[in-house]
Amino acid sequence: MAVDVVVVGGGPVGLLLAAELRLAGVGAVVLEKRPDINPHSRAFRLQPRTLEILDARGLLDRFRKDNLMWPSAHFAGIKPLLNLAGLESEHPYSLLIPQARTERLIEAHARELGAEIRRGHEVVDLRQDDDTVTVQVREGDTEYELRADFLVGCDGGGSTVRKLAGIEFPGTGGSVAALLGDVTIVEPEKLPSGVPGTMRTANGLLMAVALEAPTTRVLTTEFGREHADRTAPVTLDELRESILRVTGQEVRLRDPQWLSRFTDATRLAEKYRSGRILLAGDAAHVHFPIGAQGLNLGLQDAMNLGWKLAAEVNGWAPKGLLDTYARERQPVARAVLRETQAQLALMNPDERINPLRELFGQLLALDAVNLFLSRLVSGTDVRYAFDPADEADPLVGGYAPAIAIRTADGRGRVAELLRSGRGVLLVLGDLLEASALQGGWARRVEVVTADPVDKPEVKALLLRPDGHVVWAAPLDAVQEETRTGLRQALTTWFGAPDEDGRG
Numbered sequence: 161m162a163v164d165v166v167v168v169g170g171g172p173v174g175l176l177l178a179a180e181l182r183l184a185g186v187g188a189v190v191l192e193k194r195p196d197i198n199p200h201s202r203a204f205r206l207q208p209r210t211l212e213i214l215d216a217r218g219l220l221d222r223f224r225k226d227n228l229m230w231p232s233a234h235f236a237g238i239k240p241l242l243n244l245a246g247l248e249s250e251h252p253y254s255l256l257i258p259q260a261r262t263e264r265l266i267e268a269h270a271r272e273l274g275a276e277i278r279r280g281h282e283v284v285d286l287r288q289d290d291d292t293v294t295v296q297v298r299e300g301d302t303e304y305e306l307r308a309d310f311l312v313g314c315d316g317g318g319s320t321v322r323k324l325a326g327i328e329f330p331g332t333g334g335s336v337a338a339l340l341g342d343v344t345i346v347e348p349e350k351l352p353s354g355v356p357g358t359m360r361t362a363n364g365l366l367m368a369v370a371l372e373a374p375t376t377r378v379l380t381t382e383f384g385r386e387h388a389d390r391t392a393p394v395t396l397d398e399l400r401e402s403i404l405r406v407t408g409q410e411v412r413l414r415d416p417q418w419l420s421r422f423t424d425a426t427r428l429a430e431k432y433r434s435g436r437i438l439l440a441g442d443a444a445h446v447h448f449p450i451g452a453q454g455l456n457l458g459l460q461d462a463m464n465l466g467w468k469l470a471a472e473v474n475g476w477a478p479k480g481l482l483d484t485y486a487r488e489r490q491p492v493a494r495a496v497l498r499e500t501q502a503q504l505a506l507m508n509p510d511e512r513i514n515p516l517r518e519l520f521g522q523l524l525a526l527d528a529v530n531l532f533l534s535r536l537v538s539g540t541d542v543r544y545a546f547d548p549a550d551e552a553d554p555l556v557g558g559y560a561p562a563i564a565i566r567t568a569d570g571r572g573r574v575a576e577l578l579r580s581g582r583g584v585l586l587v588l589g590d591l592l593e594a595s596a597l598q599g600g601w602a603r604r605v606e607v608v609t610a611d612p613v614d615k616p617e618v619k620a621l622l623l624r625p626d627g628h629v630v631w632a633a634p635l636d637a638v639q640e641e642t643r644t645g646l647r648q649a650l651t652t653w654f655g656a657p658d659e660d661g662r663g
């Protein structure tokens with residue numbers, strides 16, 4: 161059997177990647193070892209950049225339905241909170257949504273687009289040559305082989321694909337022992353003040369958040385302590401003892417729905433690609449889950465990779481396009497790793513950290529600092545260095561700006577132009593004739609002429625399918641130069657024009 165792309169791991173990242181591949185007409189088979197979606201949610205928050213990409217694919221309403229929007233975030237639990245409402249984003253808030261629901265919604269989207277999702281199928285081995293990758297898959301008592309043009313490991317932090325591909329995962333091991341329990345607290349009135357919420361004591365951290373009644377998510381983090389066995393099941397007693405050590409309070413717990421352990425191991429794959437094998441999501445990077453970023457980072461990896469891999473399979477990818485995936489995404493992951501380490505260091509219970517927290521509190525009260533950190537944790541600061549000389553328009557490299565527009569067919573926002581997963585040349589007014597494109601890219605890039613509603617600073621924008629701006633012409637651009645720059649950008653990102661003139 162042969163398929164275009166095998167995606168190993170049907171977590172959120174693998175599912176979104178499969179959907180993106182299908183959107184571009186590429187065959188995608190997801191192999192997931194679990195029989196069903198994990199009902200226990202690790203993540204509970206989607207960040208503004210993720211909301212922007214969901215909006216771009218027309219999915220945001222499904223995600224927002226029945227889930228809370230919160231215009232804040234925190235940095236190391238220090239007050240004042242981050243004010244996301246100040247972001248230059250159409251979605252300046254976090255969406256509070258359990259990961260299991262996120263996964264169900266992405267899976268439904270991937271299936272609607274025709275992705276094949278095989279649950280209960282575990283990848284146990286793989287090999288590659290110049291032309292194909294072959295995986296060995298275990299399904300119950302039987303095994304089979306599957307061949308593909310490419311394979312993407314979206315199989316989480318312990319990634320089998322990463323190990324089998326021989327990709328190193330350097331970084332630091334755990335220096336804290338964290339426990340998670342979705343439990344019923346027998347006498348909640350015995351909880352120390354400050355809980356529910358996050359509490360930093362001289363011995364560690366306790367976080368408690370109400371889930372569906374009567375369940376509460378309790379998280380403890382103890383510094384300078386290691387789990388004796390990272391894979392050993394957690395018991396209620398173990399969690400109770402940890403709460404006692406952190407808070408000095410004996411808290412009775414019952415009805416555990418889910419108990420788990422984790423650490424602050426922080427690692428980044430040395431490369432995201434080995435031949436025909438790529439990595440995305442936690443398979444490529446792990447860090448302490450502070451600030452709600454791992455899932456968001458991974459979904460944004462999938463959005464970056466999907467169209468590039470599809471272009472490769474569809475045969476029109478310009479040389480080197482696929483390698484821009486790692487070039488763009490590895491630095492973004494590196495920045496998140498550094499920032500989560502910084503947040504955890506600020507949460508260290510050592511009292512010598514207190515002055516630093518106080519100082520940080522003063523800094524957070526400054527609008528500029530608050531905005532800087534809001535951009536950082538929300539992912540809206542991500543800007544790719546397309547032009548190392550940095551001579552391009554300031555919009556180039558960043559995400560599509562939220563310009564209000566009016567198209568003949570009634571579209572009013574840039575996000576609505578990205579639904580099809582193709583590139584978009586947005587022409588505001590009459591700077592460029594749409595015919596400039598008819599020489600070859602029309603199938604890969606949609607030309608949209610629109611009237612600007614407000615006064616825009618640009619007259620034309622070329623967007624990649626993942627929403628990033630690769631070319632922009634300012635209002636005063638000279639027409640001939642504009643055309644040359646546009647053709648260059650089209651060739652760089654969308655390949656040579658088709659000779660039949662239809663793209």
Ligand SMILES: Cc1cc2nc3c(=O)[nH]c(=O)nc-3n(C[C@H](O)[C@H](O)[C@H](O)COP(=O)(O)OP(=O)(O)OC[C@H]3O[C@@H](n4cnc5c(N)ncnc54)[C@H](O)[C@@H]3O)c2cc1C
Pocket residue numbers: 168169170171172173174191192193194202203204205206259281282283284314315316317319320321340422440441442443449451452453454455456457458
């Ligand atoms: C306590 C906690 C709270 C968190 N909160 C947040 C948050 O609020 N926001 C946020 O953004 N992130 C958060 N995260 C991180 C987030 O949960 C992960 O980053 C996210 O799940 C990564 O998605 P993924 O698809 O890359 O990997 P995973 O979700 O781990 O999915 C990998 C999938 O691959 C499958 N698999 C593994 N090996 C194989 C194999 N050999 N064959 C087939 N299938 C395989 C697994 O069964 C799994 O379904 C949190 C994490 C923790 C621990």
